[in-house]
Structure formats: C-alpha cells, structure tokens
Amino acid sequence: MNATQDARPPHAVRISSSPEDLAGLGPLLGAAEAGVGDVPALLAVAKDLGEAAPKPGSGRTAFLWEILASVTAVDVAAGRILEPHLDAAAILAQAAAGAEAANSVPFDGTWGVFAAEAPGLTLDAKETGGAVVLQGSKPWCSIAAQLDHAVLTAHVGGGRAAFAVDLHAAGVSFADPLWKSRGLREIPSGTVHFDAVPAVPLGGTGWYYRRPGFAWGGMGVAACWLGGAVAVARSYTDALKTAADGGRDPDQLALAHLGEIDRTLSGLLHYLARTAARIDAGELSGPGAWSEALRVRGSVAAAVDRIQALVGQNLGPGPLAFDEPYAKRMADLSLYVRQHHAMRDDAQLGALTFKGDHPW
Missing domain, CATH: 2.40.110.10 (Butyryl-CoA Dehydrogenase, subunit A, domain 2)
Incomplete structure (x- = not known):
C-alpha cells in the first residue's frame, strides 16, 4: 500500500482530496456496505448525508465526486440511489439562488x-x-x-x-x-x-437544461461510473494477488491488461480533478460546460466498457458464476453506464466541436 492510501477507508476513491479528508468517509462507506441490497437502508444513508454533502460549484466539487465514486465502489446500486438524491439537493439550491427564482422548496425526505x-x-x-x-x-x-x-x-x-x-x-x-x-x-x-x-x-421554461448545474450533474453520474470501474479493477488486482499467493504468478498478458487499466483510471482521475477545479473556479459555468460534460461522460463510459471487457476476459466465467459481489457489480455497472448514449452523445459533441467549442 502506498503512502497516499494509508488514511483511506476501504472503497474510498481519491480524485484530489487528501487521504485525511477521505478518512472521514469511513462511516458513510460502512453504512453503504451494510445496506447493500436493502433499498430503505440505502435511502436512509442518502437522507442522512443530505445537505451535508457539498454542492457542485461550491468549492468542493472533487470531494462530492469522491463521495459518489466511493459509494459506488462499495455497491453500484448504492451509488445509483445516492446520486439523484444529491443532484436534487443541488437543483433545489440552484433554483432558489437563480435569477428566475420564485419558490423555495425545502429539501427533506428522499x-x-x-x-x-x-x-x-x-x-x-x-x-x-x-x-x-x-x-x-x-x-x-x-x-x-x-x-x-x-x-x-x-x-x-x-x-x-x-x-x-x-x-x-x-x-x-x-x-x-x-x-x-x-x-x-x-x-x-x-x-x-x-x-x-x-x-x-x-426556474422557467428551459432553465433546467440551460443551467450549468445540468452539465455538472451529468459529470457527477460519470463519477459514479468511474467508482464502479475502480471497484472492478480492484477485484481484478485482488484476484491476481490471490493467485500469486497460491503460487501462480500473473503472466505478461494479465500484467499488460493491469497496466492498461492503471493508466486508464489514473488518467481519468486526473481529468476529473482538473475538471472539478475548473468548475469551482467558475470556468465551466457557460455554454462550454455541456461540451466538457460530454467529454467526461464519454471518456468514463468508454473506460468502463474497456475495463469490464479486460477483467472479464482475464477472470473468465468463474467469478460471474460464483462470486456474488463481483457478479452483481458487473451486472449493475453494465446497466448503469448505458445511461450514456454512446455514438449519439459523440455526435452531439462533434457538432459542438464543429462550431469551434473545443480546447485544441
């Protein structure tokens, strides 16, 4: 275990926060793990987190995404329950603070x-x-x-x-x-x-889609997908280590796939860290926010598909048939990431790129 991981609770996914900050996620992740498969229990976890979670754009966007990624690394369904609850809290806050604000809705319940x-x-x-x-x-x-x-x-x-x-x-x-x-x-x-x-x-007609929070929320979903991919990668690494402990060291192909997984996840974590910092700095509050959301979501979705394919090929049918957490995670994540519209979203990004909305 490297030094940056020492203070992290199990399942925590680091984007840019200090290990000490991530250590505070221990009780949340423990509650999520205890509630796996129990929707009322997971809803109670979401409700307890409620207003305590940071809002996107408030200066701690990366930590919000770490919460979402880490809970999803515990259990994909837990992340799928938590994400819309926290997104609703952000939407209500954005509506109350916006120029078109006419109503203030209390954030209570689920x-x-x-x-x-x-x-x-x-x-x-x-x-x-x-x-x-x-x-x-x-x-x-x-x-x-x-x-x-x-x-x-x-x-x-x-x-x-x-x-x-x-x-x-x-x-x-x-x-x-x-x-x-x-x-x-x-x-x-x-x-x-x-x-x-x-x-x-x-808000008014069209406000829901015009607000920068629409793009920020879409990136929050991608943070969940990334947390699921991290958990799949950790399952693969653990399986290789277990085999090595039993006298069967990983071959070059297994190590090559692990190396690809590492550089893919490391690159995406850096990308989300930079994007979160740009959101907090006010750089993604205009029309370019949605282009960036499409880049983030497309990059993470492609990584999820690739990592699931590599791990599935290497581990074979055994864990899908006999390892309940692994099999559940693979099935849950496969469905969740289909919220990404693949080439249709790329076509939308391409149209924006064609108009000149790109960083290169």
Missing part, C-alpha cells in the same frame, strides 16, 4: 430526479387557478414508489420546465415496472402517472 422521455408518454404542466398541476405520465422513474419527492421535467408552452412534486400527493400512481433486468435489480424504473397533481415550478 428525492429522485426524473427527466427522461419515452414515445407515447407525455407529462404536461398546466396553470389552474393560480397553481401548477401535472397531468400525464413520466417514464423511467427509478424506485419512485419508495421516494418522498422528485424533481421532474414536464412539457409547458414553448418547451419543458422543471418542477418539484410530492410523490405522496393525491393523484400520483405507480405502474408496475415489470423490471426484468439482472443489473440494478433492486432499483426498478417504471412509469409514474399524475392526475392533477400540484407541483412547484423551479
């Missing part, structure tokens, strides 16, 4: 963020009697029936806007998601129906 769309499903927001109500259906609402509140997007005249909604309100109903996935099995994503449900506007 939260999700639902912004996906699907063919044949529409959620509309309409003003009725001086209040806004939601009518329609929202797809891909992960564990919605177990949450208290959500930030979601709905259609309004001229575009889409964000709203805060109480998921216990009359008129909210949850469709059976018929979740068949082998990854993130405890986090089913289904459709939520809204029938004249009161909602609180957050």
Whole structure:
C-alpha cells in the first residue's frame, strides 16, 4: 500500500482530496456496505448525508465526486440511489439562488430526479387557478414508489420546465415496472402517472437544461461510473494477488491488461480533478460546460466498457458464476453506464466541436 492510501477507508476513491479528508468517509462507506441490497437502508444513508454533502460549484466539487465514486465502489446500486438524491439537493439550491427564482422548496425526505422521455408518454404542466398541476405520465422513474419527492421535467408552452412534486400527493400512481433486468435489480424504473397533481415550478421554461448545474450533474453520474470501474479493477488486482499467493504468478498478458487499466483510471482521475477545479473556479459555468460534460461522460463510459471487457476476459466465467459481489457489480455497472448514449452523445459533441467549442 502506498503512502497516499494509508488514511483511506476501504472503497474510498481519491480524485484530489487528501487521504485525511477521505478518512472521514469511513462511516458513510460502512453504512453503504451494510445496506447493500436493502433499498430503505440505502435511502436512509442518502437522507442522512443530505445537505451535508457539498454542492457542485461550491468549492468542493472533487470531494462530492469522491463521495459518489466511493459509494459506488462499495455497491453500484448504492451509488445509483445516492446520486439523484444529491443532484436534487443541488437543483433545489440552484433554483432558489437563480435569477428566475420564485419558490423555495425545502429539501427533506428522499428525492429522485426524473427527466427522461419515452414515445407515447407525455407529462404536461398546466396553470389552474393560480397553481401548477401535472397531468400525464413520466417514464423511467427509478424506485419512485419508495421516494418522498422528485424533481421532474414536464412539457409547458414553448418547451419543458422543471418542477418539484410530492410523490405522496393525491393523484400520483405507480405502474408496475415489470423490471426484468439482472443489473440494478433492486432499483426498478417504471412509469409514474399524475392526475392533477400540484407541483412547484423551479426556474422557467428551459432553465433546467440551460443551467450549468445540468452539465455538472451529468459529470457527477460519470463519477459514479468511474467508482464502479475502480471497484472492478480492484477485484481484478485482488484476484491476481490471490493467485500469486497460491503460487501462480500473473503472466505478461494479465500484467499488460493491469497496466492498461492503471493508466486508464489514473488518467481519468486526473481529468476529473482538473475538471472539478475548473468548475469551482467558475470556468465551466457557460455554454462550454455541456461540451466538457460530454467529454467526461464519454471518456468514463468508454473506460468502463474497456475495463469490464479486460477483467472479464482475464477472470473468465468463474467469478460471474460464483462470486456474488463481483457478479452483481458487473451486472449493475453494465446497466448503469448505458445511461450514456454512446455514438449519439459523440455526435452531439462533434457538432459542438464543429462550431469551434473545443480546447485544441
């Protein structure tokens, strides 16, 4: 173990914070490990962290991403639960502080963020009697029936806007998601129906997507993916060491793959450290923020796919069949990283690059 790791608790992922700062994550990571597979317990962990976690752009963005990466390194599903809860806290704070602020929503209970769309499903927001109500259906609402509140997007005249909604309100109903996935099995994503449900506007039309926090939140998701990849890499390293202890040293191919994994992860950790510092310095608060988010997300997603492939090839079917934590992590991470839209996101980045939005 090198000197920079001495003060870290198990599972901690370092981006740029001191090992001593990361040592404070011990109780959080212990609680996440104890709650693996238990959604209410993991939601309680998220709720306890609540406002204590730093907001992106507040000067400790790297530490926020270390929290997300480290919890995901414990268990991918735990990170998948924590990330939207903390993102909702950031969105509410950004809305309250913004120029378009008209409402302040207390951050209590547990939260999700639902912004996906699907063919044949529409959620509309309409003003009725001086209040806004939601009518329609929202797809891909992960564990919605177990949450208290959500930030979601709905259609309004001229575009889409964000709203805060109480998921216990009359008129909210949850469709059976018929979740068949082998990854993130405890986090089913289904459709939520809204029938004249009161909602609180957050910003104006288009604000949700225009704010730099949209890009920052997207990079926070990538930090989760990276934490999962770090855990996969650690599983591989541990397996090689166990084999060596038994008298079977790794061959050149196994070491070459470990070297590729090391330089990939080391490069990405440095990249996230630099990007977090730029966010905190105010350098990514304009139109270029989304281009950087696409770079970060694409780079991390490609690394996840590559690392999973290398480790899977080297370790073979055994741990997928008989090692529950490893098999769960591989299945969970494979589904989670598919939130990245691969070549479609690269095409979007290419269009921005073509217009001159690039650092080179």
